[in-house]
Amino acid sequence: MEMVPFLEVPDLLVETGGDGLNLCIGCGTCTGLCPWNLTNTILNVRMLMRTAQLGVEPEDTGDLWRCATCGYCVDNCPREVPIIDVTRSMRAMTGSGGSQPATLRAMLASQGQNGNPWAGEADERNDWAKDLDLPDSGPADAWMLYACCIQSYDAETRRSAKALVKVLQAANFPMWLSPLDSVCCGCSVRESGAMELTERMGRDNVRHFEKAGTRQIITSSPHCYNAFVKDYPKWGGEYEVKHYSQILHTLLEKGELVPTKPVNRTVTYHDPCYLGRHNDIYEEPRQVLQSIPGLNLVEMGRNREESVCCGGGGAQIFMERDLDERFANLRVQEALETGADTLVTACPYCNSMFRDSIKSLQVDDRLRVMDIAELLLESLADANSAQPNKNT
Numbered sequence: 148m149e150m151v152p153f154l155e156v157p158d159l160l161v162e163t164g165g166d167g168l169n170l171c172i173g174c175g176t177c178t179g180l181c182p183w184n185l186t187n188t189i190l191n192v193r194m195l196m197r198t199a200q201l202g203v204e205p206e207d208t209g210d211l212w213r214c215a216t217c218g219y220c221v222d223n224c225p226r227e228v229p230i231i232d233v234t235r236s237m238r239a240m241t242g243s244g245g246s247q248p249a250t251l252r253a254m255l256a257s258q259g260q261n262g263n264p265w266a267g268e269a270d271e272r273n274d275w276a277k278d279l280d281l282p283d284s285g286p287a288d289a290w291m292l293y294a295c296c297i298q299s300y301d302a303e304t305r306r307s308a309k310a311l312v313k314v315l316q317a318a319n320f321p322m323w324l325s326p327l328d329s330v331c332c333g334c335s336v337r338e339s340g341a342m343e344l345t346e347r348m349g350r351d352n353v354r355h356f357e358k359a360g361t362r363q364i365i366t367s368s369p370h371c372y373n374a375f376v377k378d379y380p381k382w383g384g385e386y387e388v389k390h391y392s393q394i395l396h397t398l399l400e401k402g403e404l405v406p407t408k409p410v411n412r413t414v415t416y417h418d419p420c421y422l423g424r425h426n427d428i429y430e431e432p433r434q435v436l437q438s439i440p441g442l443n444l445v446e447m448g449r450n451r452e453e454s455v456c457c458g459g460g461g462a463q464i465f466m467e468r469d470l471d472e473r474f475a476n477l478r479v480q481e482a483l484e485t486g487a488d489t490l491v492t493a494c495p496y497c498n499s500m501f502r503d504s505i506k507s508l509q510v511d512d513r514l515r516v517m518d519i520a521e522l523l524l525e526s527l528a529d530a531n532s533a534q535p536n537k538n539t
C-alpha cells in the first residue's frame with residue numbers, strides 16, 4: 148500500500164506543542180487505558196503515535212476523530228508524550244483537506260459564521276439571561292461572567308447558567324455579563340484542529356473583552372476556563388480566570404453563601420475532564436456539595452484522576468456515535484450502581500451528554516442530571532427572589 152507522507156508534520160507538531168512525539172517508545176499503555184476499550188470499539192492510540200512518527204497518514208482516520216481529549220492516556224504515559232497535542236496536529240493536517248466528519252464541518256462552519264457551534268443567531272447569545280437583569284459592565288473589581296455556548300442556545304442546559312446567576316446574586320457577587328459581540332471560547336474548534344479559526348475567534352474575544360474592561364472572568368464551563376487560562380495569553384488576553392465552582396467554594400468559605408434548606412438527595416459527582424485531569428480542580432466542587440445540608444455525596448468507583456470521560460470533549464459532542472460507543476452511557480450506569488438519584492456535573496458538556504444518555508437508556512425515573520449550582524440554589528432560602536446585581 149502506498150503511504151502518503153505528511154510533509155508538514157514536524158512544523159505543525161512544533162506549532163501545536165506536540166514535538167514530544169519522538170519520546171514515544173510504542174509501549175501501548177495509552178491504547179490499553181483509553182476509555183474506548185470500555186466500548187465495542189478500540190482506539191489504537193499507539194498506532195496513531197507511530198504513524199505520526201513516520202510522518203504518514205493513518206490508515207484509519209476514524210481513530211483520529213475518536214479521541215475525546217480526556218487526558219487519561221497523557222497522565223499515564225511513561226514517556227510524557229503530549230498525545231492530545233499530537234492528535235490535534237494530525238487532525239489539523241487531515242482536516243485541512245476537508246476530511247473531517249460531516250457534523251464537525253457543520254460545527255466549524257457555524258463557528259466561522261455565527262461565533263457559536265449551534266447555528267444560533269449571534270445577537271441572541273445573551274437572551275438566556277434576559278430576565279436576570281445582569282448588567283453589561285461593572286466596576287474594576289467586578290467579574291465578567293462568560294457562559295458556555297450550550298447554555299446560551301440550549302433551553303434545557305441554560306437552567307444551570309440561570310441557577311448560577313441566582314446563587315451569585317444571592318451572595319451579592321459583583322459581576323456583569325460578557326459582551327453580546329463575544330464569540331465561542333474556541334475549545335471545540337481547537338480540538339478539531341482548525342487552528343486558524345481558533346486564533347481568529349480568540350483574538351476577536353480578546354478585543355471585545357478589552358473594550359469592555361475585562362480583568363477577571365468567571366466561566367460556567369471547564370472548557371472555557373481551560374481556553375482562557377491556557378490559550379488566550381498567547382493572544383494578549385491576560386485575565387484572572389476562575390471556574391464557577393472555585394468562586395462558589397470561596398463564597399461558602401467566607402460565609403457569603405449559607406445553604407440552610409435541606410436537599411434530601413443522594414448524589415454522585417462526575418469530574419469533568421477539563422476541570423479535573425486538565426486543571427487539577429477536584430475538591431472545590433465536592434466541598435460545595437458537602438456544604439449542602441441533607442445532601443448525601445457518594446463516589447463512583449472511578450473518580451477524580453480515574454474518572455471516565457462523558458465522551459463530549461475533543462469535539463465529540465458534535466459527532467454521531469452508536470449507542471454502544473457512548474462513554475456517557477457507561478458513566479450513567481456507574482452512577483446508578485452507587486444508588487444515587489442524581490448525577491451532578493460542573494460542565495455543560497457533561498450535562499448535555501448525560502441527559503441524552505439517561506433518555507436513551509430510559510432511566511429517567513431513577514436518575515436525573517443536575518449542576519452544582521442548581522443544587523446549591525435549592526438549598527438557599529431566598530435565592531429565587533435574589534435581588535439583581537447592581538454594578539453599573
Ligand code: SF4
Pocket residue numbers: 170171172173174175176177178192193196223224225226227228230
Ligand atoms: S504515547 Fe506513551 S503510552 Fe503511548 S505508546 Fe507511546 S510511550 Fe507508550
Ligand code: SF4
Pocket residue numbers: 177180181182183190192213214215216217218219220221230231
Ligand atoms: S485522550 Fe482519552 S480518548 Fe483520547 S486517546 Fe487518550 S485516553 Fe483515549
